[in-house]
Amino acid sequence: MSARDIAARVRAGETTAVSELENSLAAIAARNGELNVFLHVDDEGAYRAARRVDERISEGLDPGVLTGVPVALKDNLCQRGVPTTCSSRILEGWRPPYSATVVERLVGAGAVPVGKTNLDEFAMGSSTETSAFGPTRNPLDPSRVPGGSSGGSAAAVAAGMTPISLGSDTGGSIRQPAALCGLVGVKPTYGLVSRYGLIAFASSLDQIGPFAANVADAALVLEVIAGHDPMDSTSLPEASPRLLEHLDDGVAGRTVGLVRELLEGADPEIVAAVRRAADTLAGAGANVIEISIPELHLGLSAYYLIAPAEASSNLARYDGVRYGLRVEGEDVTATNELTRSAGFGDEVKRRIMLGTYALSAGYYDAYYGQALKVRTRMIEAFARAYGQCDLLLGATTPTVAFEIGAKAQDPMAMYLSDVFTIPTNLAGEAAISVPFGVGESGLPIGVQLLGPGRSEARLFAAAAVLEAS
Numbered sequence: 001m002s003a004r005d006i007a008a009r010v011r012a013g014e015t016t017a018v019s020e021l022e023n024s025l026a027a028i029a030a031r032n033g034e035l036n037v038f039l040h041v042d043d044e045g046a047y048r049a050a051r052r053v054d055e056r057i058s059e060g061l062d063p064g065v066l067t068g069v070p071v072a073l074k075d076n077l078c079q080r081g082v083p084t085t086c087s088s089r090i091l092e093g094w095r096p097p098y099s100a101t102v103v104e105r106l107v108g109a110g111a112v113p114v115g116k117t118n119l120d121e122f123a124m125g126s127s128t129e130t131s132a133f134g135p136t137r138n139p140l141d142p143s144r145v146p147g148g149s150s151g152g153s154a155a156a157v158a159a160g161m162t163p164i165s166l167g168s169d170t171g172g173s174i175r176q177p178a179a180l181c182g183l184v185g186v187k188p189t190y191g192l193v194s195r196y197g198l199i200a201f202a203s204s205l206d207q208i209g210p211f212a213a214n215v216a217d218a219a220l221v222l223e224v225i226a227g228h229d230p231m232d233s234t235s236l237p238e239a240s241p242r243l244l245e246h247l248d249d250g251v252a253g254r255t256v257g258l259v260r261e262l263l264e265g266a267d268p269e270i271v272a273a274v275r276r277a278a279d280t281l282a283g284a285g286a287n288v289i290e291i292s293i294p295e296l297h298l299g300l301s302a303y304y305l306i307a308p309a310e311a312s313s314n315l316a317r318y319d320g321v322r323y324g325l326r327v328e329g330e331d332v333t334a335t336n337e338l339t340r341s342a343g344f345g346d347e348v349k350r351r352i353m354l355g356t357y358a359l360s361a362g363y364y365d366a367y368y369g370q371a372l373k374v375r376t377r378m379i380e381a382f383a384r385a386y387g388q389c390d391l392l393l394g395a396t397t398p399t400v401a402f403e404i405g406a407k408a409q410d411p412m413a414m415y416l417s418d419v420f421t422i423p424t425n426l427a428g429e430a431a432i433s434v435p436f437g438v439g440e441s442g443l444p445i446g447v448q449l450l451g452p453g454r455s456e457a458r459l460f461a462a463a464a465v466l467e468a469s
């Protein structure tokens with residue numbers, strides 16, 4: 001059932017939040033052992049939240065547009081008192097003293113958070129295999145990855161454990177798993193959604209966004225979580241955009257740019273799906289043109305300097321003193337070293353070393369400084385494309401879901417999973433992945449719609465056209 005249907009039925013008294021929660025917990029109990037989707041299920045807190053919703057309904061009050069809807073949270077989002085690990089040993093046992101703004105807003109709209117989902121450690125990865133707590137399996141084919149880093153949040157929805165979930169997208173971590181699990185996944189405009197209470201990976205790139213099984217549920221969740229928050233200094237000043245009322249706007253008269261670089265290197269079945277999507281948009285009245293944005297080739301290289309540089313700084317706070325794990329040494333420096341050596345996994349260590357190197361005196365200009373210039377060129381290139389087009393279209397991922405282990409030992413192969421999604425993060429713009437057909441293996445294919453900053457209403461309208469076809 002969709003989130004909208006659940007909310008409507010709970011609001012109408014046809015079902016209760018508690019009974020919807022029970023359905024969700026039963027679905028989790030049935031498959032979490034096999035799939036490793038949730039790191040922590042907060043039964044107690046969820047029952048409390050659900051009972052509060054039901055009480056308000058019985059008092060004749062309206063808890064909101066997500067009344068009684070169970071929601072899963074990526075485990076890099078803080079929820080007060082609930083273990084939050086970022087899938088890292090270094091945070092094991094830590095319970096945040098406050099909740100992320102997005103969590104407060106979901107609960108404020110009547111949603112019921114059921115637990116925390118698995119991710120690549122500190123959101124670094126594309127398969128959920130770098131989690132310190134074991135990989136998550138793709139519910140559609142458990143021999144395959146769900147994508148990452150928000151693989152647990154994607155799997156929760158794909159397995160029917162919750163109708164909606166939240167992830168974070170620094171270089172593709174919502175859109176890529178959405179594509180691999182057959183879901184809608186949104187990377188909102190930088191600043192649209194508050195990141196207060198999101199544990200930082202790369203602060204100039206990170207955004208929180210929704211997963212849902214359909215376009216309208218994703219729009220609804222984004223409406224709830226978006227909008228200015230004084231607790232996040234990067235938050236855009238305006239109120240949440242109206243998305244649902246534009247869902248039927250269609251694409252007639254829109255110019256859609258099919259981007260050559262967002263197909264290059266993709267499997268033929270993916271290219272074919274994107275071309276069918278282009279035809280569908282054209283059939284709905286869009287003017288589809290083929291364009292080239294050569295600067296997109298620079299995205300991956302720039303990202304793998306900027307993101308690790310920011311991560312090396314953000315992750316300096318895990319020092320064995322303030323949070324989670326502490327391995328005692330004979331002095332502060334030794335404690336710090338022992339804690340970080342024991343607490344971080346290989347991929348996180350690789351990023352910290354890469355980033356520290358890129359920022360070090362003597363290399364800063366050649367690496368980090370250069371990457372920032374490349375980033376500016378990409379922003380300008382997108383701006384030129386949006387001078388000509390209302391929307392861009394391309395693949396979300398080069399392949400469908402791959403086998404567990406297939407890329408785990410080859411960082412470069414793993415990094416290439418995000419080659420089509422990373423440019424949007426560098427530009428601070430918006431994009432959405434929509435399921436569009438299946439490949440030979442029967443696994444879902446996602447196509448990506450990209451737009452300039454604050455173009456979410458337009459993106460959702462185009463996504464709705466693809467979904468309807």
Ligand code: GLN
Nearest residue numbers: 123124125170171172173
């Ligand atoms: N896969 C990319 C990385 O490993 C993006 C991750 C993300 O968006 N959090 O950095």
